[in-house]
Amino acid sequence: MMPVHTRPYDPGLETIGWTPLIRLHRVTEGIRTPVFGKAEFFNPGGSVKDRIGIAIIEDAERRGLLKPGGVIVEGTSGNTGVGLALAAAVKGYRCIFTLPDKMSSEKVRLLKAFGAEVIVTPTAVPADHPDNYVMKAKAIARDTPGAVLANQFYNQVNPEAHYQTTGPELWEQTEGRITHFIAAPGTGGTLSGTGRYLKERNPAIRVIAGDPEGSVLAGYFHHHTVGEGHPYKVEGIGNDKVPETLHVDVIDEFRTVSDSEAFQLARRLVREEGLLVGGSTGLNVAVALSVAREVNDPDACVVVLLCDTGERYLSKLFNDEWLREHQLLPSDRLVARTLIEHKEPDAPPLVTVEATNTARQALNLMTTYNVSQLPVVAAGESVGSVSEASLMAKAIGTPSSLDRPVREQMEAPYPVIDIDAPLDRFSATLSRETPAVLVQENGTLRGIVTRYDVLHHMQGLR
Ligand SMILES: Cc1ncc(COP(=O)(O)O)c(C=O)c1O
DSSP: OOOOOOSOOOTTGGGSSOOOEEEOOSTTTTOOSOEEEEEGGGSTTSBTTHHHHHHHHHHHHHTTOSOTTOEEEEEOSSHHHHHHHHHHHHHTOEEEEEEETTSOHHHHHHHHHTTOEEEEEOSSSOTTSTTSHHHHHHHHHHHSTTEEEOOTTTOTHHHHHHHHTHHHHHHHHTTTOOOEEEEOOSSSHHHHHHHHHHHHHOTTOEEEEEEEBTBSHHHHHHHSSOOOOOOOSOOSOOOSSOOTTOOGGGOOEEEEEOHHHHHHHHHHHHHHHOOOBOHHHHHHHHHHHHHHHHHOOTTOOEEEEEOBBGGGGTTTTTOHHHHHHTTOSOGGGOBHHHHHHTSOTTSOSOOOEETTSBHHHHHHHHHHHTOSEEEEEETTEEEEEEEHHHHHHHHHHOGGGGGSBGGGTOBOOOOEEETTOBHHHHGGGOSSSOOEEEEEETTEEEEEEEHHHHHHHHHHHO
16 A cells, blocks of 8 residues: 555645545446546545635635635535635635535535535526526625625636646646546636646647537537537536636637436446446546547556546435436336346236137136236147137137137237346337237246336336
8 A cells, every 4th residue: 555645744735636646447348448547536525515615715815805814605506615615614704505405405415514504505407597596696795794695607816727737637647648537617717727727738638518408608618609408417517607717728629428428437436446426427437438448559558537426416316216217227227137026026927828728727817916917828838828808719619719719719928038128129129919028047947027017017117
């Protein structure tokens, strides 16, 4: 173990920055390009925003705007609030924060834990509405004596803090070998400041932005116009307007990622890399992996920002119920097993009729178990299928067929799928002609999935 923190620090704020750079090894399997994560969750407030909290406060002090007993006001997605509140706690200032209601309740509680006052505002209002969290913060700063607006979306101290710290740290930690830097802008401070520093050291370094689907930033970068955004669930990144702290001149490329992919990757980073991170980190790493795959060069050095701790999102992306509620559970997790396990509790997993049984017996079974079709088995093997509709139709034409064995009047057997087959792979198989599929595990029939089961499950998702 390398010795770190070998001397005591002064109170609180000296531990901000100089976060570790960690090589990713599992999520990058099969990719030749090395990918390193800048682990910003090591900051004392748990996010990259600690860097700007202290920088903004010390700048306001230097400029004489913030005096003893002063108040710091900000519209914040949470992490900037923590960064400011942390520095304010150490330095003895009061904090008032406004924050949109889509933010995790954990974040609100966290800000309050640092002694900040928190005002929650509606997410679904236009950027220029007085209830918008940024507008609200401005009004509070204007009306409160001794107050300073941190103003992270306009305050150039924000990108400057990254120019002074994050950039030089990465240059030194990679010994100048960094070739790509990836982060998704919220204010753009991280990407702009770090990117500018790195490009000054080596203009060939590519600075790549991630953006959530629904944010207007990627569209602005590509078409120089601000389009219509729509809400998304990843927190802290993307925007519905273009902040002044986003310096597009240092950005080479923008890549858009869905909520679902961002969350899935964040979960993998925890389980496979032991890195407890949030959704914006998942999005950044999704971009980093696509870049690394394309670059395909063992001598390149891709660095991706790991923005904040996942502990802030335990009730959201780490909660299956929440993901399901927002239809964000990755479809490949919806496997046949899930459908079988979620049938009504008293329903038997698999009702079959023997090939030698009569149509009458088959129809009785269907009535007893309230199903409209059955697989036909012989010696434990699926050999055919019968449906209520076709047996009835035959019986109406030829009543004696009711006492004939199903073997003589059955239709083709249902397709057999593996218990771990994902829904999106077998749902297309289910049709008017194939109303059900049989599910096997290790060669043994375990259950049946019908069109009804799939529909039933989808309705539960809504
Ligand atoms: C979780 C999280 N990730 C990333 C960012 C983006 O950083 P920046 O505002 O420097 O672009 C933020 C900003 O609020 C954030 O809260």
